[in-house]
Amino acid sequence: MGRSKLGVIFIGVLLIVGIGFIFLGQHLKTNNSEDRVLNIKNSISMDSLEILVANQFGISFYPGFGKICHWIGYDHPSPIYLVVKPKTSAWNLAKLLLKYQSETSNWVLRSSWYSKELVVSIAGKIPYDEKTILGILSDSLVLASLGVNRQTWPVLFIPNTYNLKKATTPIGWLKRMKIESDKFWTKNREKALMTKGISKLDAVIIASIVTKESNKISEFGKIASVYRLRLKLNMPLQADPTVVFAKGSSGRVLSADLKINSAYNTYLYSGLPPGPICIPDPLAIDSCLFGREYPYLYFCANSNLQPEHLFETTLKAHNKNARAYHRALDAMKK
Numbered sequence: 001m002g003r004s005k006l007g008v009i010f011i012g013v014l015l016i017v018g019i020g021f022i023f024l025g026q027h028l029k030t031n032n033s034e035d036r037v038l039n040i041k042n043s044i045s046m047d048s049l050e051i052l053v054a055n056q057f058g059i060s061f062y063p064g065f066g067k068i069c070h071w072i073g074y075d076h077p078s079p080i081y082l083v084v085k086p087k088t089s090a091w092n093l094a095k096l097l098l099k100y101q102s103e104t105s106n107w108v109l110r111s112s113w114y115s116k117e118l119v120v121s122i123a124g125k126i127p128y129d130e131k132t133i134l135g136i137l138s139d140s141l142v143l144a145s146l147g148v149n150r151q152t153w154p155v156l157f158i159p160n161t162y163n164l165k166k167a168t169t170p171i172g173w174l175k176r177m178k179i180e181s182d183k184f185w186t187k188n189r190e191k192a193l194m195t196k197g198i199s200k201l202d203a204v205i206i207a208s209i210v211t212k213e214s215n216k217i218s219e220f221g222k223i224a225s226v227y228r229l230r231l232k233l234n235m236p237l238q239a240d241p242t243v244v245f246a247k248g249s250s251g252r253v254l255s256a257d258l259k260i261n262s263a264y265n266t267y268l269y270s271g272l273p274p275g276p277i278c279i280p281d282p283l284a285i286d287s288c289l290f291g292r293e294y295p296y297l298y299f300c301a302n303s304n305l306q307p308e309h310l311f312e313t314t315l316k317a318h319n320k321n322a323r324a325y326h327r328a329l330d331a332m333k334k
Helices: 001-026 046-058 065-072 090-102 115-123 129-139 141-147 170-184 187-196 201-211 217-232 239-248 255-259 282-290 315-333
Strands: 036-040 081-086 105-109 162-167 298-301 309-312
Touching: 036 046, 036 239, 046 065, 065 090, 081 090, 105 115, 115 129, 129 170, 162 170, 162 201, 187 201, 187 282, 201 217, 201 239, 201 282, 217 309, 239 255, 298 315, 309 315
Parallel strands: none
Antiparallel strands: 036 081, 105 162, 298 309
């Protein structure tokens, strides 16, 4: 074969190889020109992941993105919310996915929250939007599987700092909270329930009211005792925080508010409301379980407008304190 023919063949091979490298180079990196989110809301197969990456980021080559993932140990694509930088290589994208799967972060669950604050907070930690999480938190079947319902779900949540995987699903989150709640309810706490003659739900409901009534831990026991005694005497609780919950907005409780037709309005309906009005402080729960019994039936904010309450055994003394407090409020407005 002549040199000219060999030269032509050699050049042809170089062209083919060159074209191949150009082709691979264009498909081995993401095609996004700015940050783009890879959002997987449910566990999917590797084939589905490969299709998703090809459609959203233009990564498509032989033997496939799935092979790279398999080589580095990423075999089970899970929910993810990953920000992908421009021109990220297939290899680095696979490594990011593997890292995300095991990566964790601390989530702080605070007392006094209800669904809105709770959902906003957890949505910042797991790859799901607020609407999706709220939907799961409101799903009767999901809640029933955890032993709660749409009114009693705060029983699942014990304020603390939790380490969660970033790939946690909303259902996985709720199951984790159920486990943590079960841990909280030790034998001593279960025994205290029997001693006080109340259920776990009763204790959490009372504790939620206590949490909303005062920021002073030293008052928790007295306030819890007031409500336990009122229940024992079949008196209406007449707890202002339940009225605030019923009307759905904060602010001073007015006479008209006391007539709101809601099962949570403890001025209108006797007994405990159907569920907690917030996620209670654990110390408030313990105040219901281990706190001493006081003779007080009434309490009112102090007229010195400090964050504290005055406790009384008679309605006459209580009304005197209430009048003084309201005069102090009116004077402050002038």
